[in-house]
Amino acid sequence: MLSAHTSPLEQPGTGDAGGMNVYVLELSRRLAQRGVAVDVFTRATSRHLPPVLDAEPGIRVHHVAAGPFDGLTKNDLPAQLCSFVRDVMRVDVENGPGYFDLIHSHYWLSGQVGTVLRERWGVPLVHSMHTMAKVKNAALAEGDSPEPMGRVWGEEEIVRHADWLVANTDEERRELLELYGADPSRVDVVHPGVDLDVFSARDRAAARSRLGVGRETPLIVFAGRIQPLKAPDLVLKAAALLRQRHDIPAEVAVIGGASGSGLERPTELQDLARELGIAEGVRFVPTVDQARLADWYAAASVVCVPSYNESFGLVAIEAQACGTPVVAARVGGLTTAVADGVTGTLVDDHDPSQYAAALAPYLTDTGLRTTTGAKAVAHAELFSWEATADRMIACYEAAARWRHAKEAR
Template sequence: MLRRIAMLSAHTSPLDQPGNGDAGGMNVYVLELSRQLAARGIEVEIFTRATSRHQPDVVDPEPGIRVHHVAAGPFEGLVKNDLPSQLCSFVRDVLRAEVEREPGHFDLVHSHYWLSGQVGTVARERWNVPLVHTMHTMAKVKNAMLAEGDAAEPMGRVYGEEEIVRLADRLIANTEEERRELIELYGADPERVAVVHPGVDIEVFRAGRQREARRLLGIPEDAALVLFAGRIQPLKAPDVVIRAAAIMLERDPSLRDRLMVAVVGGASGSGLERPSALAELSAELGVQDVVRFVPTVGQRELADWYAAASVACVPSHNESFGLVAIEAQACGTPVVAARVGGLTTAVSDGVSGILIDGHDPADYASALHPLLTDPGLREAMSHKAVRHAEGFGWDVTADRTLAVYDQAITTHREFHA
């Protein structure tokens, strides 16, 4: 019987606000999955790196969930690429958590992202338990689809991911596309790679409330609102949305009185080097009057933005899944997105949204404009978006993840019998 899981999220805490720094869809994934497991009577202990001396060593945010803030390197000033050098300290404290308990305290380790996977391979051997790993993003995929101004992932990460693929008992891919990449690019054993889609909280992200959401946010009822939500960095391509807005206004000047582009989120990654770049671009293109920058918001206010929007735009250069797209659709908002990675699963092309090949702003302008100006088209796509999103509940994600855990435990026991 599965009693207790060690969940590893080394570089970012599931308690952090998504949209700031390195916090994003993975934070939501780890927390929501943990909630579902805890609701099923499974204790989840999450290990993440402490980023402030004021954080308690241990916090219990919800029944059945315990978060350990592990001191590994300086509390502040480290970026993600600095963290590999701090993994020894992180591993030491993770292993100590087992030493201080009765043998067999954890039944399984589930690691997220390659940094946690490196820790997980050590815990797997020391604790003699199976390791399940979720990549979330992969260096080889990212390097093949780099955005202009983005830095390539280092070879150390590539080697680390290859080691995880070799040692993990099971790998969880967000989509069939990610499964194929794991097999073809990393040589993963097909029998050890399972596909489990992330989910969406359909109680928080609800449709049929555009008027209410616009009133709460102070947005005019007749606004043609394009929403970009997420971390502000080249990988996510928010500049494409702003450039597309400029093209729409050039093609249809009458839209100017109603058009609004909301960019919700904070700078991250290489975007930290030029935090004012998008504002400068807006001024350069003469669209600063229609662009509104909104700092990162909590999940419920983010749901208001999704509900208020006429259309959400996700022009990322790569996405392992694209949680923003699913959340927007759950709120009844059609999505225009890049035809990359998990977005081809998250968006039903021509049904719940429109997928675009490449990142030419003119193509995005052509896709966005009808959804902003044709109420009938938007309404039809909105209804289909809700139905599409309903197939991605977190309860389904948890059930399928538990099936993967069971397979990993069974195989591990047979191997070590």
Template structure:
């Protein structure tokens, strides 16, 4: 596994750490449980980090020195690709030939390194985009910066170099084909998973007691990185509209915002708190630092509903995890969220980001106990579709497809139209 720009050991919810961190670590753990040794290469961001850390039995995280430990933004990382790639290639040299059987890269920066390792080691390259510049730029959040042309070109190169692309959803697979010219035969759809042992059947009453939330409170939760892409501002504006229309909700409404600033949100880390104050929501909004998986499961359990107003999500792991906890989700009808959330079954999908539409959807769930119970039951059932064990099996099938693709490409004469 190559995860250059963010380590699976980092705490999701701040900086560049998010659902991809959970994805890489959980998938690797399930691979290891099947007897497959996994090395995860990531860039070292602290001088105190050990070169090698066992994240789980059979899963080794290798910290690669490439550039200064701290202070590098994601836009500055391309300058470190050569150094990072050199150190990755050196690791393989320490073993007998054929040590690695497959390279699975995550995000386009890692894909650039993966393409080099693929050719040097003569092993298949499987790549997961996680997010795509062309998709993000088409649905850019207000105040967010467009992805640069260098990333667009880099993604196109990785798509062409990969033997198989793993898409989170059918929609992402279609986007890879239509926007990047990917060969449909080399695209495998694998839904990410949820650790059901962590998120299923938490104690709701105990969670509320632990967090100091009244048993009868109405809790609207946001969990994720605080950045324009995730649109926590839309949620706060919707809450303000909802309270203007129905002031009676204020007395027992709680709106926890669980996460830290990330990406362009780092430029104005206090902006969301300032917005909350401006909207007169200081009495209902609670800002909570990022938490680990077990604590996050408790927060989901404590919530009446979880709001996911993102402008785009390749999958929407927060929505899947919340549903596993039996909590309805109100989500934007974008990207992978339309796969994760079944509208009117496990939650509600909202078209667009108009705070008035969001206020209406939130209030529907909050004031209708029968609807909440129906959606909660549907959420639990929906979550059963997304398990890491299933994701691991399907990813292994994608690796087998990549092996066949590579063998076929090597057998095809270049003059006859072989890709390489």
């Protein structure tokens, strides 16, 4: 398992850690439970990390020294990939030929490493994009920077050389075919999952009590990395409109830390809340563990996911699993994660007034929130990590058969 730019052991919600971290760790866990040993390779970001860590039974994490431990952004990492490849190949040499049966790379940086290892080891390469440069550049948030052409070219190369591609949704599969010319016979759809033991329906009043939220407070929750792509500013603007136009004193909890271009303006959201006159009703919460995050989801009247692009949207599924409706952008994987009009509402553009109108019913109508929340729980139960792992193993087997047949020709 290649996760070069971010470790599955990092706390999601800040820096480069997010849904992909959860994905790699949860998938690895379920594979290990099925008897598939998983070695995860990720770049070391501290000299204090052990070179190899047995994270859980069946999961070994390798912290690869590739470039300085800190101070590097994702845009700096392509120059460190040669060092990364060298150290990963050393593990194979130490264990003897044929030690690894298959490579699963995540994100384009890991995919570049995977294409080299695939040829060196003669094993299948399965790749998950998670996000794609061409898709992101087509729907940039205001103030965000476009993905560089080097990434576009890198992704095109991965599509040509990977034995199998895994898309999170049918929409992502369509993008791989139309934008990257992927072979439709070698692209499968495997939905990410949700940990239903952690994210589950619970007593809203008790969750609010634990978090210090008023019992009757209309509460909107945003959870994710603080960067323009995720559009947390839109949530604040919608909350201001809810107060001004709808007479709804909505409060907002923004959970997460700065990431990407958001690092350049670390106080931008706090400044915006003051400008909008809602600072007293906005709580900025640092990243929290999953159990605490589940409490925030349960405490919310509604969770808002207004991203400009999401390959899936784990936040949306996690929130629904906790019995909370979701208002989200009608983009990417969110159209799969949220059942529009059933478990929440999808919004067509990034107009704060449209979000205010979509959020208002869930903040004021207890009956609607209750019935929608019950349907949300049932919907989320369709997305389990167990199902993800079973489907992924089928993809691995298909990739191995395809490569074997290709080599036999």
